[in-house]
Amino acid sequence: MNSIKVTMLGESLERQGGIVSVQKLILEETTSDIQIKHIATLPNGSTVHKVLVFLQAISLLFWNLLNRKADVIHIHVSSRGSAFRHSITTLIGWLFQKPVIIHAHSSDFHVFYSKLPQLLKQWLSWSFGKSTRFIVLSDSWKKYYIENLGLNLEQVIVLPNSVRIPPEVPHRIDSKQIFFLFLGRIGERKGAFDLIKAFASIPAVEQSRAKLVMAGDGDVEQARSLIQSLNLVEYITVLDWVNQEERDDLLTKADVFVLPSYNEGLPMALLEAMSWGLAVITTAVGGIPEVVTHDQNGLLVNPGNIQQLSEAMKSLIADENLRMSLGNNARVRVKNLDINSYLTSLRGIYTAVIN
Missing domain, CATH: 3.40.50.2000 (Glycogen Phosphorylase B;)
Incomplete structure (x- = not known):
């Protein structure tokens, strides 16, 4: 069986936070039948540097698609700038007729989205609607995205975050402090x-x-x-x-x-x-x-x-x-x-x- 070639887009692995932890866990533990090429779309640093890195990410995405290096595009998205950046990457994948998986991690997308002008709400709803699958972290988030972005029930998949389970843990008995x-x-x-x-x-x-x-x-x-x-x-x-x-x-x-x-x-x-x-x-x-x-x-x-x-x-x-x-x-x-x-x-x- 041929391995699945995945182009993964998300925050730089040098950054900190939950999204980076999820990306690292996938990249470190994935099996040989999945080949993942990670492209950083958001680095640390100044605004100018962030813009340049995103433009570079777009060019790498185009290169992968033109050279048939991607069977599927897996996009890790949050809110605010991340949502708008990845509305663009989603549409690029859609235009190339490649399956696009959006993986939504935001803790406060509902707060961000509720404050947007109607035109921008329609843009995100339309562009995210072009994804093949939309991964969310819980049933409550699935309900939210379907009701507010108009996504299809079959399109949205619940996949809770994962952890490495330690084989043994301390007993924690008789703690003095x-x-x-x-x-x-x-x-x-x-x-x-x-x-x-x-x-x-x-x-x-x-x-x-x-x-x-x-x-x-x-x-x-x-x-x-x-x-x-x-x-x-x-x-x-x-x-x-x-x-x-x-x-x-x-x-x-x-x-x-x-x-x-x-x-x-x-x-x-x-x-x-x-x-x-x-x-x-x-x-x-x-x-x-x-x-x-x-x-x-x-x-x-x-x-x-x-x-x-x-x-x-x-x-x-x-x-x-x-x-x-x-x-x-x-x-x-x-x-x-x-x-x-x-x-x-x-x-x-x-x-x-x-x-």
């Missing part, structure tokens, strides 16, 4: 400042039994300033973005993962934490409630509700049995999201569109 961990972009959208304020409102006795480590890019200095103003320097540490090895080390040492986001697709950091057997505190936004069930494999709080978040943290400081039960159930829940199952599903999508 409960280690709360936040991984991701530090800012309002992921509730990073809410988390700091929630920690501040934990009574002193429980607070003395806990610590919080936050690792990521974004508004790092603003977070450190807030921590200092609340006299929490002794309890909360803010790191910069960590690499995979450092991330796994943190996940090994942590007791609880916290992600109190306002908007999400299906966050990779959350799935990774669950795969490491961590109890999780998060919010019922995006695809999260399709993976996390309150009081069964995690605790769900309302976005922006600092008191709820603080109470959830207090309960996990106090109750080791609850921490252990939630963490064990979380690991079981994501086992079916293993990368091997994911690649089987992705291969099935590729095969279906080229036959």
